[in-house]
Amino acid sequence: MGLGRARGPHPGAGGGLTGRAVAAGLLLALVVGTAFAVLLSSISDLRRSQLRQQRSAEVLTMANRLERLIIDMETGQRGFALTGQEQFLQPWQAAIAAYPGQIATLERLVADAPQQHALARRIATAGASYIHHYSIPLVEAARRDPATARSVQAAAEGKRRMDGMRADFDALVAAQQSLARAEQRSSDQAARRASAAGLGGLIVSLALIATYSAYLTRAIAAPVRRVAATARRLAAGDLAARVPSHGAGEIGLLQRSFNTMAATLARQRTELAASRSRIVTSADQARRRIERDLHDGIQQRLVSLVLDIRTAQSTLPADRPQVAEQLDRLADGLVEAVDELREISRGIHPAILSEAGLGPALKALARRSPIPAELEVEVPRRLPEPVEVAAYYVVSEALANTAKHAQATHVSVRAHARDGVLHLQVRDDGVGGASAEEGSGLVGLADRVEALEGTLTVLSPPGQGTTLLAALPYAGR
Ligand SMILES: Nc1ncnc2c1ncn2[C@@H]1O[C@H](COP(=O)(O)OP(=O)(O)OP(=O)(O)O)[C@@H](O)[C@H]1O
Numbered sequence: 232m233g234l235g236r237a238r239g240p241h242p243g244a245g246g247g248l249t250g251r252a253v254a255a256g257l258l259l260a261l262v263v264g265t266a267f268a269v270l271l272s273s274i275s276d277l278r279r280s281q282l283r284q285q286r287s288a289e290v291l292t293m294a295n296r297l298e299r300l301i302i303d304m305e306t307g308q309r310g311f312a313l314t315g316q317e318q319f320l321q322p323w324q325a326a327i328a329a330y331p332g333q334i335a336t337l338e339r340l341v342a343d344a345p346q347q348h349a350l351a352r353r354i355a356t357a358g359a360s361y362i363h364h365y366s367i368p369l370v371e372a373a374r375r376d377p378a379t380a381r382s383v384q385a386a387a388e389g390k391r392r393m394d395g396m397r398a399d400f401d402a403l404v405a406a407q408q409s410l411a412r413a414e415q416r417s418s419d420q421a422a423r424r425a426s427a428a429g430l431g432g433l434i435v436s437l438a439l440i441a442t443y444s445a446y447l448t449r450a451i452a453a454p455v456r457r458v459a460a461t462a463r464r465l466a467a468g469d470l471a472a473r474v475p476s477h478g479a480g481e482i483g484l485l486q487r488s489f490n491t492m493a494a495t496l497a498r499q500r501t502e503l504a505a506s507r508s509r510i511v512t513s514a515d516q517a518r519r520r521i522e523r524d525l526h527d528g529i530q531q532r533l534v535s536l537v538l539d540i541r542t543a544q545s546t547l548p549a550d551r552p553q554v555a556e557q558l559d560r561l562a563d564g565l566v567e568a569v570d571e572l573r574e575i576s577r578g579i580h581p582a583i584l585s586e587a588g589l590g591p592a593l594k595a596l597a598r599r600s601p602i603p604a605e606l607e608v609e610v611p612r613r614l615p616e617p618v619e620v621a622a623y624y625v626v627s628e629a630l631a632n633t634a635k636h637a638q639a640t641h642v643s644v645r646a647h648a649r650d651g652v653l654h655l656q657v658r659d660d661g662v663g664g665a666s667a668e669e670g671s672g673l674v675g676l677a678d679r680v681e682a683l684e685g686t687l688t689v690l691s692p693p694g695q696g697t698t699l700l701a702a703l704p705y706a707g708r
């Protein structure tokens with residue numbers, strides 16, 4: 232007989248724990264992946280925005296420098312035209328020399344902003360025109376004719392050109408500042424998006440992990456703990472212990488298999504007890520039959536032989552005293568044989584038990600015990616026969632063991648029937664140390680008692696006597 236196959240979903244099927252673990256893992260990966268994607272894209276936006284802000288700052292610095300160059304030119308050429316002193320021409324020359332390189336740098340910096348680039352180009356053209364068509368001719372004229380140069384200098388031409396270029400610079404700077412502000416806003420947005428994605432991903436991931444942990448505890452840890460606790464009860468002999476079997480996937484399979492195993496164990500124990508009981512009962516019946524055969528057959532025959540001998544003796548002539556003596560011995564021998572036979576048949580099956588009940592049978596045992604025995608019986612009514620027979624053999628074997636092994640001075644026997652259970656106790660004050668491993672008596676008793684679903688306990692610490700306890704349930708038999 233094997234364990235039944237537990238039915239239920241295949242462990243790998245959709246409801247299985249593996250499937251749920253994979254689904255939870257995928258969900259977590261999706262959440263974390265999305266959060267990271269948003270985070271990375273926001274960081275890259277932030278980086279681009281920072282680069283553009285840096286470019287804006289460079290454009291503003293460059294525009295500032297170019298404006299100062301123009302002012303240097305204008306100051307130099309005016310100073311020279313007014314005073315004729317060459318030293319005014321040094322910053323003027325330096326500004327003219329630096330101007331082409333710096334305006335080229337400005338144009339490169341704004342190359343990707345069409346409006347700004349157009350303004351830069353206009354400033355470049357106006358600046359070149361200012362240098363070549365106004366400033367250089369003015370300085371040359373001042374060298375040649377200082378007075379005319381002073382009047383040219385005083386004319387509105389220079390101021391008009393300067394104002395034009397200043398207006399272009401202002402427009403470029405204003406546009407660049409507005410671009411920088413827009414960049415700042417977009418970088419703030421990207422930073423906020425990154426924070427929100429990071430925080431949101433973290434919160435959702437933590438919530439998912441916490442939910443999944445709670446689920447694992449509820450769906451796996453708790454049921455496994457319950458199965459372990461129930462397995463302990465099962466190991467301790469409580470074969471009625473079962474676990475709830477509505478767990479998910481593999482856990483459900485484990486619970487159902489566990490319950491099937493427990494049910495199989497319980498069934499096998501019941502079957503075993505029933506078969507033990509059948510064996511003990513049939514052995515008892517066989518013993519009783521033998522006892523009857525001995526009593527009704529050989530014993531009666533021997534008794535009638537004794538009577539025959541007595542009859543023969545009474546008819547014997549008086550002059551045959553030797554024959555009479557022989558017949559006497561024969562009759563005595565036959566009476567002894569009848570007594571021995573009675574003793575043997577009592578050991579095979581106690582007739583007194585069936586005839587008079589447990590109390591008188593135990594009294595007979597106590598009377599025959601070579602160690603002084605004290606008896607206390609509280610069994611108000613006849614008990615089922617298998618229980619009475621088992622109780623009789625328990626007390627009989629315990630008293631025989633006391634006589635054989637205990638070196639005791641006293642033994643007490645108690646039998647109490649209470650709440651459907653017959654409790655027996657045989658206690659001696661002997662040497663102790665009884666063990667069921669050395670003979671067959673105690674093992675046979677255990678078999679007999681357990682066949683009735685009872686228990687047998689031997690307490691026998693060395694030097695402290697031996698107590699044999701038996702509990703035999705009789706209710707419902
Ligand atoms: N009351 C007792 N006091 C001391 N020792 C005991 C007592 N009862 C049993 N024993 C010890 O335990 C052993 C086992 O007892 P058990 O009744 O199983 O076997 P046995 O009496 O030796 O043989 P059997 O009962 O088969 O004739 C005995 O051999 C004996 O050593």
Ligand SMILES: [Mg+2]
Binds near residue numbers: 628631672
């Ligand atoms: Mg024995």
